[in-house]
């Protein structure tokens with residue numbers, strides 16, 4: 001039997017975390033699917049951390065990252081690299097994930113070669129072209145080129161329907177990040193980093209912080225970091241763990257505002273396994289990340305989102321996530337409520353799972369097999 005050739009294309013840490021469960025599931029069907037893993041390496045170290053964890057060896061590595069890269073750098077280097085890859089392998093279908101520049105360029109390159117596109121984590125929208133930037137348009141442009149839309153939730157599906165996407169091209173699967181999370185968090189996990197083992201998680205209240213969004217660079221991040229300093233002054237039992245994103249523009253501001261401050265641990269980005277387990281021990285999470293907004297509700301951890309918009313409204317509705325923006329007083333005020341009002345804290349700290357049940361990758365690959373007449377079993381939907 002002729003196998004179908006599937007190529008996954010991704011480049012950054014979150015895409016790798018969320019695409020890994022799909023790749024591992026594709027590998028399970030090697031009798032009918034030939035899988036090719038292509039990485040642009042838009043991220044280098046942060047991508048490699050994930051590839052090591054899930055033991056995935058890329059077939060093609062474009063190694064495009066440069067320090068302080070612009071959107072033009074990423075776009076042109078990835079597009080050129082993918083041209084070469086498609087000259088060597090001509091897949092039947094390309095899988096891209098989410099909303100990065102690699103995602104969009106992967107879909108565009110596939111389109112130029114008239115190769116079908118599957119989009120994992122399809123249909124997320126804020127409705128604001130510049131927020132998040134450039135992710136909102138990356139998602140929309142990718143969606144326009146997509147043949148199979150794997151929407152994580154009904155909300156995402158409805159966004160696509162409202163844009164005129166045909167119902168029979170959309171499949172609600174849950175988010176693969178929950179598959180990855182379930183494989184990674186365990187109650188008896190021991191960190192290999194002594195600093196993280198030594199922290200007194202019972203008597204200190206740990207605030208876990210991550211920031212990286214392009215639209216927050218500059219004054220918005222400064223305001224957030226000043227709010228953190230104010231929280232430290234007012235709450236003696238608060239300690240901050242902050243794995244700092246590798247972007248030099250983020251690091252410069254973090255170091256100037258939070259360098260050498262007692263009870264602030266500025267550390268390198270953590271591997272996914274320690275990071276997920278750290279989330280499960282934190283008291284509160286402050287972040288502008290997309291993925292963390294999906295993971296923390298499953299772990300019962302309140303999240304204050306350092307953004308003005310979110311394409312992930314499900315957890316806001318479930319009341320485990322609050323959108324607080326980046327103004328000093330708003331960030332400080334929202335965190336203070338959770339540090340002083342135990343009823344408010346409890347309300348946000350109840351585990352909810354609007355994003356998935358750990359079976360998203362199975363549904364995605366089952367849909368692929370069904371679409372290509374390799375299985376008669378109709379894929380089931382995730383009920384979000």
Ligand code: UD1
Nearest residue numbers: 012042043044045046047066067068069100101246247248
């Ligand atoms: C990118 C994505 C963003 C995603 C985020 C996840 C785009 C435009 N942005 O943003 O959607 O939410 O990844 O983290 O697609 N760097 C390193 N080593 C690494 C990774 C990054 O040194 O392993 C540094 C490099 O100097 C690089 C810079 O960080 O130039 C920025 O990386 P880039 O991918 O352009 O932007 P992110 O903010 O990471």
Ligand code: UDP
Nearest residue numbers: 014017243269270271272275289290291292
């Ligand atoms: N993450 C990680 N190590 C860290 C910080 C985050 O492994 O030090 C994980 C996190 O659990 C989530 C993903 O990285 O799955 C989110 O990536 P990021 O915030 O960079 O991107 P976004 O989700 O905003 O696109």
